[in-house]
Amino acid sequence: MKKISHLMKLAVIATLLLLFQNIEAQAPEKMSYQAVIRNASNALVANQAIGVRISIMKTSPGGTEMYKEVFNPNPTTSSNGLLTLEIGSGTPVNGTFAAIDWSSGPYFVKVEIDPAGGTSYSLISDSQLLSVPYALYSKSTSGISGTANSVPKFTAANVIGNSQMTDDGTSVGVNVGTLNNNIKFQVNATTGGNTIRGMLIGTPATAIATAGSIYGESTTGIGVIGVSGSQNGVYGLSTGTLGGTVGVSTGTGNGIWGVATGAGVAGFFDGGTTGRGIIVSNGASGIGTSTPTGRLTVMQPATPVAGLDDYPAISGYSYTVQGALKGGVYGYYNGSNYGTGLQGTGYNGVNNTDANTTFGVGNQDLGVYGSANTAGVMGASIGGIGVVGYNKNASFAATTGIGNTYGVYGNAQTVGGATVPNVRYGVYGFASGATTNYAGYFSGNVQITGSIAKGSGTFKIDHPLDPENKYLYHSFVESPDMMNIYNGNITTDANGNAIVKLPEYFSALNKDFRYQLTVIGTFANAIVSQEVKNNTFEIKTDKPSVKVSWQVTGIRKDNYANAHRVIPEVEKEPEMKGRYLHPVEMGKSRSLGIDEYTRPKNTSEIQKDIKTDNKEVKQVQNQQNKDEVAGVIIKKENVEK
Structure with missing residues (x-):
């Protein structure tokens, strides 16, 4: 092993003196270290990379290791063999240099090197740190008593203690126990008052965006967020003409964003008895969507929320007694032009503006327009009529360009690029649950230009022997058998x-x-x-x-x-007894017809029909009398013959 000499004590003392001179200005958490490296022949090891490992030991050279570091790249000696480095600037192996509590010493520095630049370290020094390095501690603690990360304040004339403000280097808080690294500045109020109150004194600026007592601006995030567990996240009160809370977005973000994670309300707007709750003066507004396509777009989520999305996206209810004048939902179009009062377009539906070329009913004067993949318009009734289609004006034929008038018009066809199903229904009817059920009921002639596919079929007339109380059914081959x-x-x-x-x-x-x-x-x-x-x-x-x-x-x-065998003789329903399918042909008044009983009519129509019926009945009776007289004459002639 090579013999190594060093100037440890002198280097440390000189370096720490230099550090002490700069500590008031910058307080660098490092210590300089210098040593002269010689080989076994006592020759200087010049211009050579040296492997170095330094440890900070507590209490004794063999005590608790508080910090260890290595240097990569390896430091290089000078032409005079001098090795210079900063303790605390290497790559930590154990602990952090900044975490050393210099007040709980003594501390020792253990220096190990490998002159060959590897990791086969040899001990060259384990000296105790003297008083000069403790300036790192005394700078921040001399005459001060406080808690880490607390911003000091004068608690007395010559005494500094903790304030309500804390700063951990990442976040700053006021009256906050544990700082959240995701919040740069956080304020907690525990006395029940306002967390932050801003008051603008004087005339506000012309631009509303800079006229508030509290102004939040963000280039990528959110300007102001307010969160409350039981009260209001953000509360704005205006007693004048300007807004209590004003949100302005100059990019793609949100002017005001309210979030309720509990049972509260994300946004509450009360206009009182004379004001307005919400006014949107310009632009598109969305509920449930961030990309509205009209003045107001309401959209339910892809995954329905139980108890909320069990109902329509928009529900309208009117409290007024004058139900004929006011409505829960009211659709109105400018009366000076043709238009659609209320339009509904569902999945794979066709917008009314495109329906003219598709169905021949678009761009017209329509009270309600519905187009969808399943049901364009659906009506349900407990005891009345689900959907009533009524054509009042014969000139509508000219308007639609179709050439006919319709109470109800059904059309099923491929639209655009929609997937073509195996079966389409222009009009689909279903009825069940009653004694007699009609999926479709037609009073009058029925014209069919296509074919009929059926499970069975019959004719149905008043029973010739008991027309008041019975029907007679035959299958389509004029037989009681199928x-x-x-x-x-x-x-x-x-x-x-x-x-x-x-x-x-x-x-x-x-x-x-x-x-x-x-x-x-x-x-x-x-x-x-x-x-x-x-x-x-x-x-x-x-x-x-x-x-x-x-x-x-x-x-x-x-x-x-x-x-489903055909039953030839069937009792009429109790409410239909005494009424006829073909009353006039039976010599009875039209008002006794089953059609007249089931078809919605007003009083004036009924009175008019009764007059017409009486006239038609008399004509039928006169004809029957003539036929009877003619029959008697014929019988008499036959007898004479």
Whole structure:
């Protein structure tokens, strides 16, 4: 091992004296160290990188290690072999130099070096620090009694103690126990008064943004945040014409931002009995969205909040007694032009301004317009009518450009780039839960230009034998059975035989088969020689090569038909007894019609209809009387003959 000599004591004393001279100005938390490095031959180790490790030991050279550091890069000796460095500026291995409590010494400095620049350190010194370095401690403690991080104040004429202010180098607080590093300046009030009160004395500046008694400005964050556990985070009171609380955003941030994390209110605006709660003079406003697209945009969150999003995004309620004049939600359009009073557009819906080219109803004078992926307009009623569509003005046809007038118009089609579903419904009706249910009820003629797919179908008339109390139903083949008909032509072979092939599903769908055979073109006998079996039956004629027209009927036996057999004779509902589906045709007044009973009408319409009905009834009765007289005459003539 190389022999190393040093000038430890002299270097430390000289350095600490130099440190003491600068401590009042800057108080650097470092100590200078110098030593002359020689090799085993007592020659100077000049211009060479040296590995150095320094430790601060408490109580004794072998006591508690309070701090240890190494130097990287390694310090280099001078041409005279002098090693110069600052204790406290190296790379800490254990503890921090700033955390050493110099008041609880004594302290010793242990110096270890590796002349070869490695980490094979050898001890060269373990000297005690003398009184001069303790200027680091005495500077801040001589004559002062206080707590760390507390900003001092004069508690008496010649006494300095703790103030309410604390400063940990990152945050500053007033009356704050533990500082929050995320808050640069924090003030706590525990007496129930105002935390911060600002008062502007004199005439305020012209610009509102700089006229407040408290002014908060941030280039990237939030100007002012107010948080209260039970009262008001920010409370603004104005007794004049300027605002109590004014928030101005010159960038993309928020002028005023209120947050309620408990049961409180994020923003409360009370206009009193003569003022206004909230006024938005310009710009777009959003509730639930930071990117409103209109004067007011209300949006529910993607993840609904229970108890809050169980209701519509906007609910309007009116307390006024004059319900016809005031409403919970009122949509109005400038009367001097065509427009839409209230517009609703849902998922994959079409905005009214685009609906003209899509549906032929856009850009028109509409009271309510609804367009959505599921339901454009939905109406629900406990005991009345969910949705009523009424066309009052025939000139509306010219307005829409469609050429017709509609009480209710349903249209389902692909719109824009929306995904095309497998099934669309122009109008969809569903009814259940009553004795008699109608998913759709039409009084009058029904025009269908497409096809009909149905589970079953019947006609329904007043029962000829008891029209006041019963209906009569038949399936569409004018039969009380749910009958299917199959027919065709076939020619028998040279032996007079023919096999008729029926659809594969015939036997699974039908039962109770009936047959009809008609010979065409010649006189011959034809019989069904083999009834239906495996979806075929056989015909035999007494002559060869005979053309036979055949017909087979069957009664449906599928599950739906079995569960919904046609009941020919049915009692009318109690409230419908004494009323008719076709009253005029039965020689009765139109007012006795079931349609008249179920259709909403006002008093004037009913009175008008009664007059018309009486006239029509008389006409029917006169015609019936004529027919009866004519019948009597015919019978008399037949008897005479």
